[in-house]
Amino acid sequence: AQKVTQAQTEISVVEKEDVTLDCVYETRDTTYYLFWYKQPPSGELVFLIRRNSFDEQNEISGRYSWNFQKSTSSFNFTITASQVVDSAVYFCALGLGYQTGANNLFFGTGTRLTVIP
Amino acid sequence: GAGVSQSPSNKVTEKGKDVELRCDPISGHTALYWYRQSLGQGLEFLIYFQGNSAPDKSGLPSDRFSAERTGGSVSTLTIQRTQQEDSAVYLCASSLEKVSGRASYEQYFGPGTRLTVT
Numbered sequence: 001a002q003k004v005t006q007a008q009t010e011i012s013v014v015e016k017e018d019v020t021l022d023c024v025y026e027t028r029d030t031t032y033y034l035f036w037y038k039q040p041p042s043g044e045l046v047f048l049i050r051r052n053s054f055d056e057q058n059e060i061s062g063r064y065s066w067n068f069q070k071s072t073s074s075f076n077f078t079i080t081a082s083q084v085v086d087s088a089v090y091f092c093a094l095g096l097g098y099q100t101g102a103n104n105l106f107f108g109t110g111t112r113l114t115v116i117p
Numbered sequence: 118g119a120g121v122s123q124s125p126s127n128k129v130t131e132k133g134k135d136v137e138l139r140c141d142p143i144s145g146h147t148a149l150y151w152y153r154q155s156l157g158q159g160l161e162f163l164i165y166f167q168g169n170s171a172p173d174k175s176g177l178p179s180d181r182f183s184a185e186r187t188g189g190s191v192s193t194l195t196i197q198r199t200q201q202e203d204s205a206v207y208l209c210a211s212s213l214e215k216v217s218g219r220a221s222y223e224q225y226f227g228p229g230t231r232l233t234v235t
Contacts, residue, residue: 091160109158
């Protein structure tokens with residue numbers, strides 16, 4: 001069975017603090033994809049990153065960085081020097097079916113991040 | 118370019134009535150998905166269309182839910198005899214099916230339709 005767990009329901013930080021959002025996934029597939037999406041108050045999900053299971057290289061994009069560790073089935077997301085505009089609900093998702101072609105994503109329940117000015 | 122659009126943005130209906138939700142995917146995207154997001158919850162997969170293949174309906178919660186995709190573009194999600202537990206935000210997403218020989222899974226989401234069943 002596939003499952004994505006985001007244990008942190010809500011996090012509040014003061015502006016300019018760093019914050020890490022945790023994501024743990026479960027799958028028996030050997031090839032899969034991991035995603036992070038941002039859902040701001042406006043409601044529209046915004047794609048942030050996709051990571052392939054065969055590529056464990058960490059990635060940095062501006063203030064955002066992602067740490068993928070297959071050994072612990074985790075794909076954590078860190079925001080450095082947080083800003084008020086980072087306030088949103090962040091979803092981690094798992095995509096399977098590289099071989100089978102199935103494309104639906106399994107989402108975690110999300111982490112609501114509030115950045116306090 | 119234009120993103121995924123959905124209509125209506127809000128829909129209030131009485132219990133027992135049928136509703137239709139519309140999704141216009143990004144032009145050129147061959148894969149289309151419907152998800153449901155209940156209050157405070159993650160997204161729940163409903164149905165997936167891929168090109169001309171038979172849709173993957175494995176996520177539909179009951180036979181009151183159905184969806185079709187006409188001409189490989191616009192999709193309509195229909196909920197018959199709505200129940201209060203159907204109240205949620207219904208999100209549509211689209212993606213390219215293949216990029217450079219590999220499956221591409223970046224799904225681009227629309228703004229959603231907030232359905233309230235009274």
